[in-house]
Amino acid sequence: MAAVDNANIINVLVVDDSAFMRNALKSMLSSDKEIKVIGTANDGIEALEKIASLRPDVVTLDIEMPRMNGIETLKNIMEKMPLPVIMVSSLTTEGAKITLDALDMGAVDFIPKNLSELSINIVKIKAVLVDKIKQFGRRKLRFVRRRVDVPEVFNKKPLPFTSARKMTLVVIGTSTGGPKALQYVVPFLPENFNLPVVIAQHMPPNFTGPFAERLNNLSRLTVKEAKDGDKITPGTVYIAPGMGHMSIEKVGIEKRIKISQNKEYIYRPSVDLLMTSAAEHYPGSCLGVILTGMGNDGLKGMTAIKKSGGRTISQDEDTCVIYGMPKAVVDAGMADKIVPLGDIAGEILNSV
Numbered sequence: 541m542a543a544v545d546n547a548n549i550i551n552v553l554v555v556d557d558s559a560f561m562r563n564a565l566k567s568m569l570s571s572d573k574e575i576k577v578i579g580t581a582n583d584g585i586e587a588l589e590k591i592a593s594l595r596p597d598v599v600t601l602d603i604e605m606p607r608m609n610g611i612e613t614l615k616n617i618m619e620k621m622p623l624p625v626i627m628v629s630s631l632t633t634e635g636a637k638i639t640l641d642a643l644d645m646g647a648v649d650f651i652p653k654n655l656s657e658l659s660i661n662i663v664k665i666k667a668v669l670v671d672k673i674k675q676f677g678r679r680k681l682r683f684v685r686r687r688v689d690v691p692e693v694f695n696k697k698p699l700p701f702t703s704a705r706k707m708t709l710v711v712i713g714t715s716t717g718g719p720k721a722l723q724y725v726v727p728f729l730p731e732n733f734n735l736p737v738v739i740a741q742h743m744p745p746n747f748t749g750p751f752a753e754r755l756n757n758l759s760r761l762t763v764k765e766a767k768d769g770d771k772i773t774p775g776t777v778y779i780a781p782g783m784g785h786m787s788i789e790k791v792g793i794e795k796r797i798k799i800s801q802n803k804e805y806i807y808r809p810s811v812d813l814l815m816t817s818a819a820e821h822y823p824g825s826c827l828g829v830i831l832t833g834m835g836n837d838g839l840k841g842m843t844a845i846k847k848s849g850g851r852t853i854s855q856d857e858d859t860c861v862i863y864g865m866p867k868a869v870v871d872a873g874m875a876d877k878i879v880p881l882g883d884i885a886g887e888i889l890n891s892v
Contacts, residue, residue, distance in 0.1 A: 548574065549574060549575070549576050550574060550575050550576070550597045550598060550673060550674060550677030550678070551576050551577075551578045551594070551595075551596045551597045551598075551677075552569055552575060552576065552577050552578065552596055552597065552598050552599070552600065552673060552677075553577075553578060553579050553580070553581065553587065553590055553591060553594060553596040553598075553599045553600075554566055554569070554577055554579075554580045554581075554599075554600050555580070555581045555582075555583075555584070555586075555587040555599060555600060555601045555602055555605070555610075555613070556580075556582065556600070556602040556605070556628060557582050557583060557602060557604070557605040557606060558602070559582075561602070561628070561653065562580045562582070565577075565600055565628075565669075566580060568666045568669060568670065569669070569670065569673060571666075571670075572670045572674075574674060575670065575673055575674070575677075578594050578596055579594050579596070582605070583605045583606050583607040583608055584605055584607060584608025584609060584610065584612055584613030584616070585607050585608045587599070587601070587608075587613050588608075588613065588616055588617070588620075591617065591621055591623075592621065596623065597623065597624070597676075597677040598623065598624045598625075598626065598673050598676050598677050599617070599623065599624070599625045599626070600625075600626045600627075600628055600651070601613060601614060601625050601626065601627055601628065601647070602627075602628045602653075603627060603628065603629055603630070603635065603638055603639070603642070604630075610627060610628075610638075610642065611638065611641060611642060611645070614627075614642055614645050614646065614647055615645060617646075618645060618646040622646065624648045624676035624677070624679075625642075625646070625647045625648060626647065626648060626649050626650060626651060626669075626672065626673070626676070627639055627642045627643075627647045627649070627650040627651075628650070628651055628653050629642075629650045629651070629652060629653060630652075630653055635746075636746050636747040636749075636750045636751070637750045639747070640719060640747075640750060640751060640754055643719050643720055644720065644723075648676055648716075648717065648861055649672060649676070649716050649717070649861075651668075651669055651672075652744055668834075671834065672716065672834065672862075675834065675862055675864075679861075679862075706825070706891070706892055707735065707825050707826065707827040707850070707851065707891045707892055708735060708822055708825040708826070709735060709736055709737075709738070709772075709818055709822040709825065709826045709827070710735055710736070710737040710738070710826075710827045710829065710888055710891075711737075711738045711739075711740075711814060711815050711818040711826060711827070711828050711829070711841075711845070712725070712737065712738070712739045712740070712828075712829040712830075712831065713739075713740050713811030713814065713815060713828075713829070713830050713831070713833070713837065713838040713841065713842075713865065714739075714740075714741050714742075714811075714830070714831035714832060714833050714865070715741070715742040715807070715811075715832070715833025715834055715835065715837065715862070715864075715865060716742075716832060716833050716834045716861055716862040716864075717831070717832035717833065717860060717861025717862055718741045718742070718831055718832060718833060719741065719743075719751060720861075721831045721832050721855070721861075721881055722739065722741065722755060722831070723755065723758060724881050724882060724884070724885070725829075725831075725881075725884050725885050725888070726739075726755055726758075726759050726761065726763065726777055727755070727758040727759045727760070728885035729759070729760065729761055729885060729888065729889070730760060730889075731760035731761065731775075733760075733761060733775060733889075733892070734774045734775055734892070735774055735775075735892055736772045736773060736774055736775070736776055736777075736778070737761070737776070737777040737778070738766075738772070738777075738778045738780070738786070738788070738797075738814060738818065739777065739778065739779050739780060740780040740786060740809045740810060740811040740813075740814045740815075741779065741780065741809075742807055742808065742809070742811075742833065742837070743782045743809075744782045744808075745781070745782040745783045746782070747782055748765050748779050748780065748781050748782040748809075749765045749781070751779065752764055752765040752779040753765075755777070755779070756777075759777070761775055761776065761777050762775065762776045762777065763776075763777040763779065764776065764777070764778060764779065765778075765779050765781050766778040766779060766780055766781060766786055766797045766799070767781075767797065767799070768797060768798060768799040769796055769797065769798075770796060770797040771794055771795075771796055771797075772788065772794075772795045772796060772797065778797060780809035780814060781799060781809065782808065782809065783799070784799045784800055784801050784802075784808070784809065785799070785800050785801070785802050785805055785808065785809045785810045785813050785814070786798070786799055786809050786813070786814050787800065787813050787814055787816075787817035788814070788817040788818055788820075788821050788822075789817070789821070790821055795821055798817075805837075806837075807835065807837040810837060811830075811837045811838035811841055811865070812837055812838060812839070812840040812841040813841070814841065815828055815838060815840075815841020815842060815844060815845055816840060816841050816844045818841075818845065819841070819844035819845045819847070819848040819850060820844075820848075822848075822850070823848040823849060823850070824848060824849030824850060825849075825850065826845050826848065826850035826851075827845075827850060827851050827852075827853070827888065827891045827892075828841065828842045828845035828846070828850060828851070828852045828853070829852075829853045829854075829855075829884060829888065830842055830852070830853070830854050830855065830865050830866050830869050830875075831855045831860075831865070831866065831881070831884075832855055832859075832860040832861045832862055832863070832865070832866065832881075833862055833864055833865035833866075834862045834864040834865070835864050835865060835868075836864065836865060836868035837865060838865050838868070838869060839865075839868040839869055839872060839874070842854075842869045842874045842875070843872065843874050846874050846876070851876050851891060852869065852874055852875050852876045852877075853875065853876065853877045853878075853879060853884060853887050853888075854866040854869050854870050854875035854877070854878045854879075855878075855879070855880070855881055855884065856878050856879060856880050856881075858880065859880045859881040859882070860881075866878075
């Protein structure tokens with residue numbers, strides 16, 4: 541087996557007040573030859589000292605710790621020595637709210653920590669965590685301190701679409717980096733925006749409700765966590781709940797939200813399922829938008845939208861935290877437009 545060039549090794553600092561979690565995360569990450577855990581810390585004060593001395597590429601950071609908690613530690617990191625930070629969060633509603641605060645402050649992502657089923661969850665998250673660590677470590681200098689000048693969307697004249705047909709539904713799919721990215725899109729839609737918007741953001745249960753509430757407080761439109769049977773109405777933004785998958789169905793003459801537990805789809809809630817159902821029920825008048833995220837969820841959905849006669853927009857590589865989901869769409873030739881995050885709200889307005 542070929543040796544890994546030391547220059548390509550991603551150095552990680554693990555910060556957690558639980559010795560079990562520190563050892564578990566270290567064991568998971570050290571199993572990959574491209575990752576090296578160069579140190580551990582059991583609270584925020586020790587973490588800041590070791591970041592200064594060890595200069596890691598990525599940090600995993602617990603939220604609840606003695607002396608200095610994760611939020612205070614993150615604030616110090618972002619102000620003094622910014623680098624990619626992945627939060628380790630409980631799956632409670634309160635844990636979700638704190639994690640969303642951390643994402644707003646600059647954390648790139650989070651991994652769930654369910655203390656009641658810890659050993660099971662560690663096995664499940666290993667592959668995902670290793671992949672994220674690699675991608676964040678390699679892209680470190682590209683997204684740290686990045687600022688998206690959102691107000692510019694109103695100062696630029698978007699390029700016209702090839703078709704003059706107006707859209708009647710907007711469907712957005714995203715994953716890693718999505719909670720922050722969506723705050724650069726939904727709040728910039730005006731209060732007279734008269735289309736429904738449906739969104740699938742990969743998130744666990746207990747997170748999508750607080751996220752919808754936060755986005756609603758920032759937006760002119762009504763944003764809500766979708767419920768099974770909700771009537772799809774103009775001017776409302778529906779966030780797919782993390783407990784299942786969201787799709788659109790027709791009931792009589794009405795279009796409604798359907799929540800299911802379809803095991804065919806790996807990612808939850810599924811972007812592909814939501815988008816393909818949107819293409820079916822809004823043929824030729826559905827606008828699909830794919831934002832930052834890992835993997836290729838959304839490729840089938842964006843393909844279905846484009847083939848039905850709708851339009852598709854992909855976030856560009858430079859403004860993505862992870863250029864995975866948009867890349868899959870772009871590489872397949874399914875993106876009508878590839879634009880920076882700060883231009884997406886303007887492009888949506890250009891479609892209606």
